[in-house]
Amino acid sequence: MSEEPRVSGDTAIRVRYAETDRMGLLHHANYLVYFEQARTELLRSFGLSYRDLEDNGYLLVLTKVEVRYKRPAYYDDLLTVRTTVAKTTAVRIDHAYLVFRDGTLIAEGNTTLACVDREGRPQPLPDALRVPRKGG
DSSP: OOOOOOEEEEEEEEOOGGGBOTTSBBOTTHHHHHHHHHHHHHHHHTTOOHHHHHHTTOEEEEEEEEEEEOSOOBTTOEEEEEEEEEEEOSSEEEEEEEEEETTEEEEEEEEEEEEEOTTSOBOOOOGGGSOOOTTO
């Protein structure tokens, strides 16, 4: 049984002071911001941008997000967010994220984005976002 080839990339992000809470930890909500930044950079690495997609009428809306926190991150930590396109369907793209500090896994997560038109109706993902299937 063949699997879809995985498309992935790493993005380095340094934790800014304003992103920490009173305990000095990276606030949990900022992981979602980091996921978005890493997704955007992965797309950019293939010569595409969200702006280009939106200008062509393809809007990607977040329909599901999950984060599992393993260890804390602190101000000035240099993190690596590994983003992988885990799966694509006709109208959906799933990403998986691994967040590392100095090679140690500190968080992992998943998102699902749906492709919609300007009226919010589902529409097929553009071909450039589809993960090709082996033998297909």
